[in-house]
Amino acid sequence: xxxxxxxxxxxxxxxxxxxxxxxxxxxxxPATHGVLRLKLKVDGERIIGCYPIIGYLHRGTExxxxxxxxxxxxxxxxxxxxxxxxxxxxxxxxAVEKLLGLVxxxxxxxxxxILSELQRLSSHLLWLATHAIDIGAMTPFFYTFRERELILDxxxxxxxxxxxxxxxxxxGQPYDLxxxxxxxxxxxxxxxxAAIEEYGGLLTENRIWKKRTIGVGVLTAxxxxxxxxxxxxxxxxxxxxxxxxxxxxxxxDEVDFDVPVFHNCDTYDRYLVRMEEMRQSTRILDQCLKQxxxxxxxxxxxxxxxxxxxxxxxxxxxxxxxxxxxxxxGDGKQQPYRxxxxxxxxxNLQVLPDMVEGLLLADLVAVIGTTDIVLGEIxx
Amino acid sequence: xxxVLIDHLLMPVLKIGVVVGMVMGVITYLVLAERKxxxxxxxxxxxxRVGPWGLLQPIADVAKLLVKEDVIPRRAVKWAxxxxxxxxxxxxxxxxxxxxxxxxxxxxxxxxxxxxxDINVGLLFVLAFATIGVYGIILGGWAxxxxxxxxGGLRSAAQMISYEVPQGFTLVxxxxxxxxxxLNGIVMAQYEQQxxxxxxxxxxxxLAFFIYLVAGIAESNRNPFDLPEAESELVAGFHTEYSxxxxxxxxxxxxxxxxxxxxxxxxxxxxxxxxxxxxxxWLSFLGLGLPPAIAGLFWFTFKLFCFLFVYIWFRGTFPRYxxxxxxxxxxxxxxxxxxxNVLLTGLVKILL
Numbered sequence: 055x056x057x058x059x060x061x062x063x064x065x066x067x068x069x070x071x072x073x074x075x076x077x078x079x080x081x082x083x084p085a086t087h088g089v090l091r092l093k094l095k096v097d098g099e100r101i102i103g104c105y106p107i108i109g110y111l112h113r114g115t116e117x118x119x120x121x122x123x124x125x126x127x128x129x130x131x132x133x134x135x136x137x138x139x140x141x142x143x144x145x146x147x148x149a150v151e152k153l154l155g156l157v158x159x160x161x162x163x164x165x166x167x168i169l170s171e172l173q174r175l176s177s178h179l180l181w182l183a184t185h186a187i188d189i190g191a192m193t194p195f196f197y198t199f200r201e202r203e204l205i206l207d208x209x210x211x212x213x214x215x216x217x218x219x220x221x222x223x224x225x226g227q228p229y230d231l232x233x234x235x236x237x238x239x240x241x242x243x244x245x246x247x248a249a250i251e252e253y254g255g256l257l258t259e260n261r262i263w264k265k266r267t268i269g270v271g272v273l274t275a276x277x278x279x280x281x282x283x284x285x286x287x288x289x290x291x292x293x294x295x296x297x298x299x300x301x302x303x304x305x306x307d308e309v310d311f312d313v314p315v316f317h318n319c320d321t322y323d324r325y326l327v328r329m330e331e332m333r334q335s336t337r338i339l340d341q342c343l344k345q346x347x348x349x350x351x352x353x354x355x356x357x358x359x360x361x362x363x364x365x366x367x368x369x370x371x372x373x374x375x376x377x378x379x380x381x382x383x384g385d386g387k388q389q390p391y392r393x394x395x396x397x398x399x400x401x402n403l404q405v406l407p408d409m410v411e412g413l414l415l416a417d418l419v420a421v422i423g424t425t426d427i428v429l430g431e432i433x434x
Numbered sequence: 435x436x437x438v439l440i441d442h443l444l445m446p447v448l449k450i451g452v453v454v455g456m457v458m459g460v461i462t463y464l465v466l467a468e469r470k471x472x473x474x475x476x477x478x479x480x481x482x483r484v485g486p487w488g489l490l491q492p493i494a495d496v497a498k499l500l501v502k503e504d505v506i507p508r509r510a511v512k513w514a515x516x517x518x519x520x521x522x523x524x525x526x527x528x529x530x531x532x533x534x535x536x537x538x539x540x541x542x543x544x545x546x547x548x549x550x551x552d553i554n555v556g557l558l559f560v561l562a563f564a565t566i567g568v569y570g571i572i573l574g575g576w577a578x579x580x581x582x583x584x585x586g587g588l589r590s591a592a593q594m595i596s597y598e599v600p601q602g603f604t605l606v607x608x609x610x611x612x613x614x615x616x617l618n619g620i621v622m623a624q625y626e627q628q629x630x631x632x633x634x635x636x637x638x639x640x641l642a643f644f645i646y647l648v649a650g651i652a653e654s655n656r657n658p659f660d661l662p663e664a665e666s667e668l669v670a671g672f673h674t675e676y677s678x679x680x681x682x683x684x685x686x687x688x689x690x691x692x693x694x695x696x697x698x699x700x701x702x703x704x705x706x707x708x709x710x711x712x713x714x715x716w717l718s719f720l721g722l723g724l725p726p727a728i729a730g731l732f733w734f735t736f737k738l739f740c741f742l743f744v745y746i747w748f749r750g751t752f753p754r755y756x757x758x759x760x761x762x763x764x765x766x767x768x769x770x771x772x773x774x775n776v777l778l779t780g781l782v783k784i785l786l
Contacts, residue, residue: 190660193750
């Protein structure tokens with residue numbers, strides 16, 4: 055690409071003082087989904103260099119984990135990936151349970167599965183809304199938010215919060231499902247497939263949408279693996295890897311669902327993967343609601359949660375954006391000695407420069423949309 | 435007052451005042467209509483706080499823009515920065531001078547014509563003034579001294595120049611059909627030939643209409659061709675650095691352009707002020723039993739608003755094209771099609 059910018063005359067001088075333009079994309083840019091800053095080198099509209107600069111939302115969450123007891127750290131996890139709080143909670147409490155050897159009763163496991171699938175739906179809806187609006191289609195935004203609202207209402211009814219849920223505890227669930235909650239959840243599950251078709255009707259076969267996404271931001275399977283990309287990004291690159299199937303947790307081994315995989319490695323396929331995942335999520339929800347067992351929601355646990363001496367554990371689950379994992383080291387105290395988060399967005403963002411090199415500025419926006427990043431968990 | 439002054443000063447000034455006033459009024463309420471229609475498409479309500487049904491919203495918006503601070507960036511090129519918005523609005527308004535809103539005196543038998551002026555090179559006039567608008571955008575984008583504005587200006591320069599070619603070609607088709615360049619003459623030709631030019635020499639007329647529609651949307655920088663101001667890519671494109679009334683002028687220019695392009699399309703392809711099927715006896719009720727002048731005005735406005743609705747509908751439905759795809763569509767599809775269309779129309783006209 056660089057040759058086209060400077061075409062030296064025979065004596066080595068350039069005719070005009072030509073150089074590539076540096077464009078500062080973000081951190082206050084409508085398409086960077088928060089405070090992502092990209093330093094771009096552009097030749098006209100063509101991107102020849104992309105350097106993500108992160109850290110604008112750094113709050114020192116990992117350090118904060120070391121300061122308070124295990125159960126007081128759950129709200130910190132809400133604020134990492136703030137559009138998927140339930141799965142963050144689940145990954146954290148899962149790690150703590152592993153560390154302390156707590157057993158979760160079946161009803162709590164099912165409630166957790168339901169909550170995290172609802173969260174996956176709401177996260178994917180937000181992704182679809184912003185992805186579409188980045189590519190210039192405004193209308194899907196409002197359609198997806200209509201259904202997302204219903205999901206948030208369910209969350210609110212369950213735990214009082216809509217976004218930062220704080221809805222799980224080590225050893226079980228803090229609350230049982232309210233009366234009539236399952237019926238309202240059932241209504242949502244019943245109307246959802248039609249809603250997905252409605253979004254798809256605006257986009258899936260739309261010529262402009264296909265032109266903007268097919269062949270854009272190609273991420274080969276080798277590269278995806280090399281960078282540690284997970285979640286729908288990985289499955290859009292043709293690799294069937296889903297922790298819900300590969301290392302089942304909670305109730306996922308008791309329900310039947312498919313893991314969608316597409317092989318063209320481009321933005322359009324990642325779109326299809328996520329759309330199909332939403333359909334599978336409704337399937338999981340449907341089965342969970344049918345199989346929901348009765349019983350206690352909190353298992354046996356010590357009054358004070360203390361990690362064993364010299365213990366360490368890693369627990370990763372399949373969040374909406376990829377593998378969200380917690381690595382916790384305990385030293386016999388009530389607090390973790392060290393807690394390290396493996397956020398999916400951080401790893402998925404790494405491939406961005408590779409994916410956008412040589413593309414146009416408009417494609418950059420589409421590719422940022424398809425990586426589905428949340429800066430809260432990248433910066434932590 | 436001597437008759438000559440009334441004929442050549444008072445009446446034209448009055449007419450200009452009425453037309454410009456009407457256009458401004460239509461623009462302000464077009465914005466409200468757009469927000470309402472988009473609201474309907476997007477399962478929400480749209481503006482409904484100011485006045486009943488949000489009817490006073492445009493007035494509140496204009497008042498806000500008027501009193502807002504007018505910022506000129508320190509390192510901007512001041513004269514170009516100031517000139518840019520004016521160059522977008524003025525030409526768009528000037529084009530209304532040749533658009534016939536209603537039947538001429540020869541039809542109504544009255545004293546007055548329902549257009550400001552009727553010049554024999556009307557089509558060239560339209561083309562010439564439609565071209566000037568792009569300078570405003572380029573100047574504004576360049577003078578802002580902002581990279582996003584510059585990219586927006588560049589995009590619009592390439593886009594508007596590319597799409598003027600098929601637009602210019604396709605304007606030749608109604609010209610060939612009518613045998614005159616005067617816009618009023620073209621409507622009268624449709625009246626005499628008893629067919630709207632969009633449906634003459636099918637499918638040639640329809641194709642010309644379609645190409646004009648696409649090129650027109652691209653010319654006015656509307657979705658799905660709104661690349662110069664693509665908010666998700668270039669923040670706000672060429673008007674990123676503008677605020678207050680200067681921004682409002684760009685805004686005004688965009689909507690004035692929409693109306694102009696629709697008005698020209700209605701005039702050239704959809705029979706202007708003619709009612710549908712003016713010569714079919716049993717459909718004469720479409721004249722509404724009104725004097726021809728009033729009925730003509732009604733039909734012109736009706737067609738115009740149908741057109742504007744299509745613009746808004748597109749905005750609610752389509753994603754945005756990418757820059758190279760836009761160029762590809764223009765140069766690889768529209769220009770050859772428009773060119774072939776002109777040749778075929780000429781051929782058909784000679785043969786028939």
